[in-house]
Amino acid sequence: MIEKSLKGDHIYWAWVAFLLVMIGIGFIAYMRQWDLGLGITGMGRDISWGLYIANFTFLVGVAASGVMVVLPYYLHNFKVFARITIFGEFLAVAAVTMAMLFIFVDLGQPARVFNIILYPSPHSVLFWDMIVLSLYLILNIIIGWRTLEAEHQEEAPPIWLKPLVFISIPLAFSIHTVTAFIFSGLGARPFWLTALLAPRFLASAFASGPAILIIMCIIMRRFAKFDIGQEATQKIALIITYALSIHIFFFLVEIFTVFYGGIPEHVHHFEYLLGRGGQSILTISAWISLVLIWIAFLLMINPQTRKTEGTLIYALLAVIIAVWIEKGLSFIVPGFIPSPLGEIARYSPTLAEIFITIGVWSVGILFLTVLYKVTVSIKKGMVS
């Protein structure tokens, strides 16, 4: 089946070539980091996690959100999603791959990565995160690929796939919950120390992930003449609207507890995020995210603008960018400001760090392009 990814028009090949160039640039930057150490990034003593971990957190959410199309189809037999489920699963595959790569490029001693398996540590959340992420990745590869194979051979998918799908559903929730626990279990960082973190992560993931899925489908319709149908798009848009509303509600609940509770250790982080220490990339992007999320919310709750594709696209892009900022830099960096010693450090990613980040994204997008290409070819072949 994979050979279907080798047949495409010049736009397809230009796109693949572009991604390969980006991966190449990222790889060169990573080789520099390998030689010189993480000192070539903007991270430092006080802000010791940055852009890599930010993208990791966001992408685990995207991976988990595949369940938003898988669950209605498999548990509720919601046929409208029949054509799209596999795209959700493959999006999850690409997103988990990127998430794991981001952890890898963040390691100071990447050659020792297998120490996590050689010396298993059940009291470390990172250990559990590795386990659930790997399982989720393997399950989605098997489920997605085998389903597609069955479709290709025009037969029913094997029976043993069903239990795997049923395992993958709670696993989707668990990958993002465990990722939230990495942060929310740290007494040292009041910004992250909130029981609401895992629910908040899930809500924002179920808004941003499906938004990416719709955008992908619109791109496929435009370039591959493959349409998932208006009904499926609108149903996903509705799911996004609910998830977005819950996400905003959770955020306001958090803000209330922090500011009304008024414990300085909690308040300070939010104050610096919103600009008390002066303007910086951090505060500006935080405000952009806040504005975008409300624009998206207004466009999504209004049926008129949600149902018009022209405005829906803008709403979806706003959701994606807002959540990427909110779960990324706006989430990771303020956890370190102020530092445990009251230090107000600044963080801005370096060029090398940005290239490596783009490189990792390009690997994931290349995976996604190939997987989607194969899927579309097979699905279109069936129609004709």
Added chain:
Amino acid sequence: MNRRDFLKLACFSVVGTPARSVFDRLTGKDIAGPTKEGQPKWAMVVDLKMCASKPGCRDCVDACHSIHNVPAFNNPKDEVKWVWTDSYKNIFPEQSHRFVSVEVQTRPVLILCNHCENPPCVKVCPTRATFRREDGIVMMDYHRCIGCRYCMAACPYGARSFNWKDPRPFIKKIKEDFPTRTKGVVEKCSFCEERLAKGLKPACVEACTTKALTFGDLNEPNSQVRNLLASKPNIRRKAYLGTEPKVFYLE
């Protein structure tokens, strides 16, 4: 014992005990091994007034950093520190208010790894590269550390440093009897375990000329540290987090 009690006990021993041990493992309660008879429990007492009596003094910091091959990067981003000072109001924010005299607020406070009884850094480490010895010292295995920096995020005291670059070119004079570190691993104070093994006191304590630092065994009822803690009011950094720091401060 009637049948009901017997069943309860049986259920508890079959389900309860393993459940308890699983719970302890997951929450990191099993990090510390049992204290053995005669095993010391090392701690340090810092007398802030005596320490401040010699303004600008860096004797302990220099002693530590030179024998442990700690690099000097001269920029706050890459800095590696094992022991250093910061102002009272930064270290004890919850004890500082505007009526505390300026003299106290700006007083230097010596800080280092607290060698917590419940070390959050050890709990989060995914490779057990950082671990707690039975004598309470929290140690690093520089050869196992993968450099994920989860321990740095988990430490409430900012006691851990990461080697953002190769440290060797930045070490003033390499001491051959102590290992240098490589880029990409985390390091911190080790209470001079290599000196304790030889019956010596930690280098900072030995270098201190104002007698501000006292080091000793908490399990020894007549030790100097126990006497100081029993006779003078003392505080610890962020004790409310339940980490049980073993560096104490006399005000």
